[in-house]
Amino acid sequence: MIPWWILAVLVIGMNVSLWGVVGILRLTEQMAGRLMGRPSAGGRSSRSAGGRRNGPGPGAASGRAGHPDQLGLTVNDVAVLMPAHNEAAVIGESLEAIMRLVPRGNVHVVSDGSTDATIDIAKRSGAHVIATSRNVGKAGALQEAIRRFRLIERFRVVLFLDADTRIQPGYFTAALPMFDRPGVVAVAGCVKTDYDRKLSLIGGLLVAHRLRIYGFGQRALKFGQTWHRFNATHIIPGFASMYLTKILPKIEMNPPGLVIEDFNMTFEVYQKRLGKVAFTTAAVAVTQDPETFRDYVRQTKRWALGLWQTVRRHPPRRNLFTAMLALLLTELVTSSIVFLLAPFVFLTLLIPEFASQSLNMAWFAQVYDFVSDRVSFHTLLVGVVIPDYAVTCFVALVERRPRLLVYGFAFLFLRLVDAAIGLYTLPLAWLSKSDGRWKSPIRRAATESVPSGRESVPSGRSALRSAANSGL
Numbered sequence: 001m002i003p004w005w006i007l008a009v010l011v012i013g014m015n016v017s018l019w020g021v022v023g024i025l026r027l028t029e030q031m032a033g034r035l036m037g038r039p040s041a042g043g044r045s046s047r048s049a050g051g052r053r054n055g056p057g058p059g060a061a062s063g064r065a066g067h068p069d070q071l072g073l074t075v076n077d078v079a080v081l082m083p084a085h086n087e088a089a090v091i092g093e094s095l096e097a098i099m100r101l102v103p104r105g106n107v108h109v110v111s112d113g114s115t116d117a118t119i120d121i122a123k124r125s126g127a128h129v130i131a132t133s134r135n136v137g138k139a140g141a142l143q144e145a146i147r148r149f150r151l152i153e154r155f156r157v158v159l160f161l162d163a164d165t166r167i168q169p170g171y172f173t174a175a176l177p178m179f180d181r182p183g184v185v186a187v188a189g190c191v192k193t194d195y196d197r198k199l200s201l202i203g204g205l206l207v208a209h210r211l212r213i214y215g216f217g218q219r220a221l222k223f224g225q226t227w228h229r230f231n232a233t234h235i236i237p238g239f240a241s242m243y244l245t246k247i248l249p250k251i252e253m254n255p256p257g258l259v260i261e262d263f264n265m266t267f268e269v270y271q272k273r274l275g276k277v278a279f280t281t282a283a284v285a286v287t288q289d290p291e292t293f294r295d296y297v298r299q300t301k302r303w304a305l306g307l308w309q310t311v312r313r314h315p316p317r318r319n320l321f322t323a324m325l326a327l328l329l330t331e332l333v334t335s336s337i338v339f340l341l342a343p344f345v346f347l348t349l350l351i352p353e354f355a356s357q358s359l360n361m362a363w364f365a366q367v368y369d370f371v372s373d374r375v376s377f378h379t380l381l382v383g384v385v386i387p388d389y390a391v392t393c394f395v396a397l398v399e400r401r402p403r404l405l406v407y408g409f410a411f412l413f414l415r416l417v418d419a420a421i422g423l424y425t426l427p428l429a430w431l432s433k434s435d436g437r438w439k440s441p442i443r444r445a446a447t448e449s450v451p452s453g454r455e456s457v458p459s460g461r462s463a464l465r466s467a468a469n470s471g472l
Helices: 004-012 014-035 046-050 091-101 118-124 138-149 171-180 201-225 243-251 262-270 293-312 320-354 356-360 362-372 377-396 406-431 460-472
Strands: 078-086 109-110 130-131 155-161 186-194 238-242 276-286
Touching: 004 014, 004 320, 004 362, 004 377, 014 320, 078 091, 078 138, 091 109, 091 118, 091 320, 109 118, 109 138, 118 130, 118 186, 130 138, 155 243, 171 186, 171 238, 171 276, 186 201, 201 276, 201 293, 201 377, 238 243, 262 276, 262 293, 262 320, 293 406, 320 356, 320 362, 320 377, 320 406, 356 362, 377 406
Parallel strands: 078 109, 078 155, 109 130, 186 276
Antiparallel strands: 155 238, 186 238
8 A cells, every 4th residue: 555645745745845844944044143133135224225226326336345245236226127918908007016116217128029009008107118020939029128228238137027917015125135145146036926806716716726836836945945055946937037137148048949938047047057046035026827727728838848848958967956857857747647647546446436336347346456455545635635735724824815725625626737737748848849929818907996986086007007998
């Protein structure tokens, strides 16, 4: 009989078990540092990190006397680059959110073959706007925009920001000081899904599933992976993450045959030994996840294919990153197989409970004997169902989202979908090539309520939305 704990490890994850321990060590170090009065994140005050005018400008020196690793970055040093393809429904709010935090002149938008009002809305916001001559894909659009806007020459840091993502207050205060840590060349943002918008039952389940993935993965996996002592994370997500511009010329951002760019850029950082990646849960950005099953499958397939394509492109090397990646991919394949087999195992055990005559069929009796000798209902319950629901309970607690408990066991179905997509895209990475062109999921503008009895005064956000709806 297979021990239940083996299934539990596969459900929770070998990576989580390993990097969760590393994360606890990192947290212990941080708490010890606070008790000893050490300054956090390079020792600068939050005002210096987030200030608009009292820090060095784009042409300032890259270090300070006596402190070669401290860059003294402020938001004046940050270029925001937002690629967009038909994002009229959401780009106005995203631009408004980022322009509250950085100078308007630092914000740049590249429209990649948009056919809606994306360009007009971006121009009305005051951002610098260009358009590609055709739909070249996100990576191609980023590469072209970096060159045409001369971002490497003009800025010390670039924030790649998706058009459906709203940067939250405190992002730069938390993230910029992390560049003062030795060797840090990129800072990964902490993603939160837009869970409070109006959603259908299916949409609520899909978005809740993403909330669970983000809430658990970032705390139990990425937090440990980005500790400065053991630094090896498999992705710097492209929704809202920052890079020092000095390393961008060394990164091949848009190699042929890849469907997405963020996995490849992360692999480039580690495999070319450009530096370390930092991460903090305080650098938050809110993004929209798919609310229809079709869009969910399409996006998940795109992500999974992008991972396997990047693995195909980068041969393994003798370093910590490759070892971490090998463990991650091994777990991805084995856990996906286990999840896909679980329903068949369950049905094999269940059928004789309601149709005992099924055991009279020789072929089924052989299958049943093989399965029942190795797995029982108790093993499935304790090794699969309970550990998976425990993850839901953990995220519901730390995210203060008790509604997740209602969806509970429905997440198992979506994990089956994810597992099937992960295995399906594995051979595709070697059998097919991608051109990187994209199609955004269905987007929804956030709704605003107006108190009754008061005249509605259009805000900047509603004005931009009106432009989108009118097709300007």
